[in-house]
Amino acid sequence: MKITQLKASAAIAGILLPLAWSGTVWAQDAVNLRMTIWSANEAHLAMFNEIAEGFKATHPNVTVSFEPLPFDSYTTTLTTQIAGGNPPDLAWILETTAADFVNSGALAPLTDAFKATEGYDIADVSEQATALWTKDGQLYAYPFSTSPFAIFVNNDVIKAAGAKTPAELIAEGAWTWDNAFATAATVGQSGKTGLVLRDFKYQVWQNMASIWNGWGASPWSPDGKTCTFTDPAMIDAMTAIHKAIFVDKAMPGPGEDIDFFAGETGMTITQISRASLLPKENPFDWDLVPLPAGPVGNYAVVGQAGVGAFAASPNAATAVEFLAYMTNPENSQKLAQFFPPARASLLNAETLASTNPLLSAEQIDNVVIDGISTGTVLPGHTNFAQIQQTVRSSLDSLWVADADIPAVLQSVCDSVGPLLAR
Amino acid sequence: MTIAAGTPRRKRPFWTIERRDAAAGYLFIAPQLIGIVTFVLFPLGLVFYYSLHEWNVLANTFNFVGAANYQMLLADKALPQVLLSSAIFSAGLVILNMSLALLLAVLLDQKLKGITVFRTLFFSPVVVSLVAWTIVWSFLLQNNGGINGLLQLIGVEGPNWLRTPATAMISVVVVQVFKNVGLNMILFLAALQGVPKELYEAARVDGAGRFKQFRRITLPLISPTILLTSIITIVGSLQVFAQIAVLTQGGPGMTTTVLVYYLYQQAFQFHFFGYGSTLSILLFVIVALLTFVQWQMRKRIVFYEN
Numbered sequence: 179m180k181i182t183q184l185k186a187s188a189a190i191a192g193i194l195l196p197l198a199w200s201g202t203v204w205a206q207d208a209v210n211l212r213m214t215i216w217s218a219n220e221a222h223l224a225m226f227n228e229i230a231e232g233f234k235a236t237h238p239n240v241t242v243s244f245e246p247l248p249f250d251s252y253t254t255t256l257t258t259q260i261a262g263g264n265p266p267d268l269a270w271i272l273e274t275t276a277a278d279f280v281n282s283g284a285l286a287p288l289t290d291a292f293k294a295t296e297g298y299d300i301a302d303v304s305e306q307a308t309a310l311w312t313k314d315g316q317l318y319a320y321p322f323s324t325s326p327f328a329i330f331v332n333n334d335v336i337k338a339a340g341a342k343t344p345a346e347l348i349a350e351g352a353w354t355w356d357n358a359f360a361t362a363a364t365v366g367q368s369g370k371t372g373l374v375l376r377d378f379k380y381q382v383w384q385n386m387a388s389i390w391n392g393w394g395a396s397p398w399s400p401d402g403k404t405c406t407f408t409d410p411a412m413i414d415a416m417t418a419i420h421k422a423i424f425v426d427k428a429m430p431g432p433g434e435d436i437d438f439f440a441g442e443t444g445m446t447i448t449q450i451s452r453a454s455l456l457p458k459e460n461p462f463d464w465d466l467v468p469l470p471a472g473p474v475g476n477y478a479v480v481g482q483a484g485v486g487a488f489a490a491s492p493n494a495a496t497a498v499e500f501l502a503y504m505t506n507p508e509n510s511q512k513l514a515q516f517f518p519p520a521r522a523s524l525l526n527a528e529t530l531a532s533t534n535p536l537l538s539a540e541q542i543d544n545v546v547i548d549g550i551s552t553g554t555v556l557p558g559h560t561n562f563a564q565i566q567q568t569v570r571s572s573l574d575s576l577w578v579a580d581a582d583i584p585a586v587l588q589s590v591c592d593s594v595g596p597l598l599a600r
Numbered sequence: 601m602t603i604a605a606g607t608p609r610r611k612r613p614f615w616t617i618e619r620r621d622a623a624a625g626y627l628f629i630a631p632q633l634i635g636i637v638t639f640v641l642f643p644l645g646l647v648f649y650y651s652l653h654e655w656n657v658l659a660n661t662f663n664f665v666g667a668a669n670y671q672m673l674l675a676d677k678a679l680p681q682v683l684l685s686s687a688i689f690s691a692g693l694v695i696l697n698m699s700l701a702l703l704l705a706v707l708l709d710q711k712l713k714g715i716t717v718f719r720t721l722f723f724s725p726v727v728v729s730l731v732a733w734t735i736v737w738s739f740l741l742q743n744n745g746g747i748n749g750l751l752q753l754i755g756v757e758g759p760n761w762l763r764t765p766a767t768a769m770i771s772v773v774v775v776q777v778f779k780n781v782g783l784n785m786i787l788f789l790a791a792l793q794g795v796p797k798e799l800y801e802a803a804r805v806d807g808a809g810r811f812k813q814f815r816r817i818t819l820p821l822i823s824p825t826i827l828l829t830s831i832i833t834i835v836g837s838l839q840v841f842a843q844i845a846v847l848t849q850g851g852p853g854m855t856t857t858v859l860v861y862y863l864y865q866q867a868f869q870f871h872f873f874g875y876g877s878t879l880s881i882l883l884f885v886i887v888a889l890l891t892f893v894q895w896q897m898r899k900r901i902v903f904y905e906n
Contacts, residue, residue: 254868254869257657257658257868257871258868260657260658261655261657261871261873278658279658282656282658282659283658283659283660284658284659284660380763381849381851430744431743431760432743432760432763433742433743433744433745433760433761433762433763434742434743434744435742490660561870563869563870563871564869564870567865567869567870570851571850571851571853571854571857572853574763574851574852574853575852575853577763577852578764
């Protein structure tokens with residue numbers, strides 16, 4: 179190499195190396211964490227941003243951004259991001275896909291990091307709430323929301339139809355599915371809509387658990403290996419639902435999209451976090467009541483949302499630290515204003531009343547606290563998307579007036595059985 | 601030196617006229633070629649590569665499985681139904697779209713005042729966003745939606761369009777036909793206007809009626825356009841996705857689960873990217889075969905190829 183070339187190379191290196199070095203330092207310093215979420219609610223985002231700002235006090239180099247994805251295609255979009263080599267650092271996870279994420283090894287373990295965080299008090303987090311998100315004693319996602327299914331009531335619509343309101347039925351000790359369907363049928367036959375199972379749309383069948391659990395029915399055995407759609411309890415529950423839809427007109431039929439919060443519907447089954455949708459202008463006389471008793475008595479169903487950190491992220495350690503901060507006792511209280519918490523210390527009427535000004539003490543006691551402490555989580559399974567789709571496809575023939583219910587449920591088990599047994 | 605003087609060829613410059621022409625030619629097609637290689641051939645190669653692997657996105661595993669995905673394809677119990685749905689959709693779409701397009705083109709091929717307004721009207725759905733178009737139709741086709749509301753006015757109880765197997769498929773086809781019929785209509789219109797008018801005069805003199813003129817003159821002379829539109833329509837019909845995703849999600853049952861929707865489910869919803877890639881290869885083979893067959897048939901059906 180000639181001397182001039184050597185000089186030039188040295189000069190270039192002299193300029194570039196410090197630049198490169200400073201670049202590395204910069205890259206080590208600033209950490210951008212991205213969390214995918216399925217809420218685009220501004221109040222939710224403001225709260226999360228506030229928590230992220232608080233994290234900056236101890237981690238000035240860390241910025242957390244929250245990316246809302248559409249709820250309907252949330253898991254699909256998330257896995258597409260992962261497949262495309264652009265995974266987020268943290269993500270919300272639906273209870274139905276919990277098994278897929280927890281068992282895959284994609285998530286970073288949390289228990290040890292949480293225990294090591296000062297003042298975290300992991301013993302306060304209820305084991306019932308974390309069961310779904312735990313594998314081999316390690317927590318892989320934190321259940322930041324354990325939201326009971328309940329019934330929102332529009333007393334104006336029910337009274338106008340001349341039916342008994344749920345509050346009246348509860349006072350009589352007669353709040354059962356038979357009577358709830360009867361009230362809904364009276365409303366339905368009056369020209370309005372009786373009862374809407376929100377988000378079901380004859381597709382998201384797992385939401386029917388909020389009804390069929392009252393019959394003691396479940397889609398598969400506790401170990402998840404055997405289809406139980408053909409069990410007598412399920413046949414009875416589906417017969418009751420089918421009759422409510424096609425005979426009594428208590429529930430809207432397939433292909434009818436009706437929103438309870440528009441004010442023309444008697445009742446809707448949904449999670450209590452939907453209280454934020456109650457109309458502020460032209461409000462109606464609303465109520466919130468627990469699910470009615472079924473043939474097996476009182477029961478409760480909860481939906482859960484977890485949040486986990488991806489193990490493969492280069493910032494996984496920081497992401498776990500942020501998760502520990504986001505779910506510490508102080509921030510859990512902030513989260514509780516929208517998402518019913520998993521911490522026992524927060525599950526009391528006093529705390530929840532201060533964070534949920536919309537709900538009365540009675541509603542919090544009957545629906546939220548009872549619901550969370552006794553509720554079973556919506557059915558989930560490994561490979562849930564395929565199982566969901568297979569069941570959905572077979573159940574379609576149930577949604578006609580003259581369906582042969584036992585035969586359709588047998589066909590559900592025929593098609594989904596091999597997937598469950600895998 | 602005589603030898604050196606006698607071999608001027610060896611000093612011939614590298615950039616001969618032929619070579620320069622060739623290089624210029626290659627440069628001209630380079631942008632297109634680079635585009636095709638980057639965005640068509642390379643992804644196609646990747647899809648084939650993925651189809652030989654089992655790719656678990658969540659667990660981040662990517663294992664070579666050889667022909668396992670292709671064996672799965674042969675054993676897939678849902679696939680015959682999916683192929684049948686695709687075939688019904690394509691057949692319905694091609695027949696309805698082409699005949700409606702031709703009918704519209706013939707009706708609009710007249711010198712009337714304001715005829716361009718109608719041409720624009722029928723063409724306008726082509727430029728509307730596909731998803732917006734489909735969402736509007738999904739409201740119309742709901743059980744308590746606009747179409748059944750209209751039917752009720754005249755005392756007819758409409759079916760639950762998107763939830764009954766037979767009407768779901770018809771609905772999806774009709775929504776797609778109305779969306780794209782304008783494009784084929786314009787192509788047919790251009791072809792119709794290219795037919796020499798003298799031929800019709802001569803035929804009239806010979807006593808041919810309107811229908812005979814259409815069959816003996818119009819159809820043969822626009823046959824190249826019929827071939828073109830049929831290829832475009834069939835290929836397009838096999839790639840339908842958004843309409844199914846918005847209107848029926850493949851239901852009721854599997855009746856509207858066409859091949860592209862099925863491969864989307866397998867890859868992006870169930871996370872079987874390897875098997876999804878295998879289904880894409882199947883789709884590619886089907887489209888290639890159909891196009892090849894149509895191209896071969898051109899000698900029989902296209903007038904100019906005789």
